[in-house]
Amino acid sequence: MSATTTIGVVTFPGSLDDHDAIRAVRAVGVEAVPLWHGDAALHGVDAVILPGGFSYGDYLRGGAIARFSPVVGSVVAAARSGLPVLGICNGFQVLCEAQLLPGALVRNAGLRFVCRDQVLTVENTSTRWTSDYSPGEEILVPVKHGEGRYVADAATVEQLEAEGLVVFRYAGGNPNGALHDIAGITNSAGNVVGLMPHPEHAIDTLTGPSADGLPMFTSVVAAMVSA
């Protein structure tokens, strides 16, 4: 492991929130490494963030084309070896399209693009990205998406619930009709997390509704620093 902990943030054509993700990483004192979609090298980063936005214009399906980027190929391989990976919004869509996470994100049930501050409950604090939260903690984080409704077949949803793989759940209202109010999930190993809300937009009260997103970025480095 390198002496300095670094977190990579991928930019796809059409990514919007890569710079805010980089800002969030730096806000917790960690070096952020921009990763270009066409570059298969991960440059020794200790974790990767797939940010929000409209990669490839959401053409075909959100994340469907970005999923085939050289960098995503490397991220999938590294994730299977335990690299912490966080997919935010469009990034969550990429993770599902790449089948690093089960299910899919589809058009909001109400058909409207929803942009609002959303209360979430943090249900799984055992993942690499949520260890700095308390179980059941309520946080206020912006959501902004038109295709954020989480769906999966009944057996998959049942398994997610039974194994405690739902990380974030919408509280006080579901912005998109996601099954079981699921806002974010993790894989069994707890290193890959995807969520529709934007923690990078909740790192200080000057630019967001709260600083409730910060623990996502401190959690992932906590284990690294102490290793």
Added chain:
Amino acid sequence: MVGRVWQVTRVVVDVMPKPEILDPQGQAIARALPDLGFDTVTSVRQGKRFEIEIADGADAREIASRAAEAVLANPVIEDFTIHIED
């Protein structure tokens, strides 16, 4: 390439949301149609149609099927059908 004849096969891949997936776009259309005079329409589901030209005659269906499974359709939420245009 003297003597090689390229055969172009036109294949149509129709991608539809799986029946169990809520389709709010289709529902919105179904709600709108009666107001436009189509009052016997009871259901609409919206999908995607891909028209593909493949420079291969023998394996066109198989190629289109693999493309559909790999990228044109998301098997978690969509089904697809293929037909070859004459």
